[in-house]
Amino acid sequence: MKSAEHPEPLKVRSIFMSDIHLGTRGCQADRLLDFLRHHESDNLFLIGDIVDFWAMSRGIHWTPAQNTVVQKILRAARKGTQVIFVPGNHDEALREYVGITFGDIRLEHDYIHRTADGRRYLLLHGDEYDQVTRYHRWVAVIGDVAYNVLVRINGWLSRARRRLGISGYWSLAGYAKRKVKTAVSFIFDFEDSVIHGARERGVDGVICGHIHWASMREVDGLTYVNCGDWVDSCTAIVEHLDGRLELIEWRGHRSDALRAGRPAAPPTEIPELAENALAAIPDSPTLSAAIPQFLLRRPDAGNSGR
Ligand SMILES: [Mn+2]
Numbered sequence: 001m002k003s004a005e006h007p008e009p010l011k012v013r014s015i016f017m018s019d020i021h022l023g024t025r026g027c028q029a030d031r032l033l034d035f036l037r038h039h040e041s042d043n044l045f046l047i048g049d050i051v052d053f054w055a056m057s058r059g060i061h062w063t064p065a066q067n068t069v070v071q072k073i074l075r076a077a078r079k080g081t082q083v084i085f086v087p088g089n090h091d092e093a094l095r096e097y098v099g100i101t102f103g104d105i106r107l108e109h110d111y112i113h114r115t116a117d118g119r120r121y122l123l124l125h126g127d128e129y130d131q132v133t134r135y136h137r138w139v140a141v142i143g144d145v146a147y148n149v150l151v152r153i154n155g156w157l158s159r160a161r162r163r164l165g166i167s168g169y170w171s172l173a174g175y176a177k178r179k180v181k182t183a184v185s186f187i188f189d190f191e192d193s194v195i196h197g198a199r200e201r202g203v204d205g206v207i208c209g210h211i212h213w214a215s216m217r218e219v220d221g222l223t224y225v226n227c228g229d230w231v232d233s234c235t236a237i238v239e240h241l242d243g244r245l246e247l248i249e250w251r252g253h254r255s256d257a258l259r260a261g262r263p264a265a266p267p268t269e270i271p272e273l274a275e276n277a278l279a280a281i282p283d284s285p286t287l288s289a290a291i292p293q294f295l296l297r298r299p300d301a302g303n304s305g306r
Contacts (some may be wrong), residue, residue, distance in 0.1 A: 010038040014239035018047035018125065018209025022066050023056040026151045026231040029065035035236060043239075044073065044081050045113065046105075047227055048088020048125025050069065069150040071114070077104035080266050084111055086147035088125035088210060091282045100138055101304040112203065112248055117243030120224070126210035129193040151232060171232050191226075191275050209238060216247045 021027045055061075077083040087094040098109045108221045110124040122187065190211050198206035205223030214228025214235035225245060228235030234250045 003104050007037050011241065012039055012041045012238040012289070013241050014043035014045060014113065015039060016045045016047060016123070016207050016225075016227050016237040016239070017050075018062075018088065018227040019049040019212055019231065019232075020069070021049055021052040021055070021229070021231050022069065023052045024231070026148075027052075027066060028230050028232075028234055029063060029069050030071055032230045033065055033072065033232045033254075034252055035036075035234070035248075036069070039238060041076075041081060041238070043113070044076060044083045045111070045123055045207070046073075046084055047083040047123055047207065048084065048127070048215070049090040049209065049229075050085065050088070052090045053093055060099075062187055066130070073105070074103055080108075084108055084123075086111055086123055088123055089127035093129040095150055096152075097212055115206075115239055115243040115245070116241060119223075120244065121202040121205045121223070122198050124194075126190070126194055126208035127196060129192075130190055130210060135136050150219055154232070157214045187211060190266075191224055195222055195224050198222060198224075201230050214249070216245060220256055 003233055017032075020029075020032060020282070022029070073083060085094070085107050086109065087107065094107055095109060098107045099108055110122060115119045115289050117123065122217055162223075194206055196209055199222060203222075205225060207225040207227065209227045209229070212229040212232060213226055213228065214233055214237075215224065215226040217224055223245070227237050227249070228247075228249075236248050236250065238246050238248055240246060
């Protein structure tokens with residue numbers, strides 16, 4: 001299916017995606033398919049939490065669109081796109097198979113990619129740098145419930161907006177992440193430790209996922225890149241033919257609003273309901289600790305770390 005605006009897909013060198021969470025209700029497979037139809041790449045890097053085995057053990061939500069995503073990836077691999085899959089914590093069962101190639105898709109624990117301009121990027125999911133998932137699983141569980149409620153409310157809001165004829169997609173979880181201080185400091189802690197880990201590996205940059213918070217910025221000469229997710233923010237990273245990386249927030253078309261280093265544009269309107277819901281969150285240490293878990297859809301149920 002090709003739109004009138006974009007009769008041909010954009011040719012890029014690489015696509016980097018994480019946190020698709022196939023098998024869950026939250027997975028925005030339709031948007032992802034639309035993104036994939038508009039982009040064609042030599043390399044496709046799947047950086048963890050692609051299939052949510054953890055959620056699927058509780059109940060599978062598998063749609064035709066999710067099937068098509070899998071078929072599209074397999075077909076790309078067959079037709080010569082290099083597909084590398086770095087498992088995350090929600091698909092960590094696949095970590096047992098690193099180094100093995102399945103249907104033209106190679107599994108790796110982590111991977112170093114050299115861009116067209118010669119820069120070396122370390123690709124990893126990132127859960128091993130998340131202290132909450134690693135050491136405080138009970139907190140992660142509380143946050144998981146909160147996150148799911150928020151994503152569900154967001155679905156209702158989106159439908160209401162469509163019915164009222166308001167265009168565009170507004171992310172409640174994204175709004176919460178920007179507003180809630182503990183969430184913000186959680187993001188910073190995660191980013192700091194990933195950056196620290198990447199420096200020790202001597203690379204020029206790191207591309208990760210896990211926290212559902214897309215980002216691209218320079219930190220003392222090292223490029224920190226996070227792919228975001230396809231549950232809430234619908235973001236991916238592309239490497240253009242010249243090696244330049246771009247963060248894309250997919251809204252059904254290419255937009256210049258979200259480019260290197262610049263944060264997502266703030267929502268133009270903030271539903272009162274969201275404001276009130278957030279104001280109602282009590283200021284208790286337990287709940288404050290749980291709030292960062294808005295970021296972690298269905299945290300690790302099994303062993304954490306590698
Ligand atoms: Mn994860």
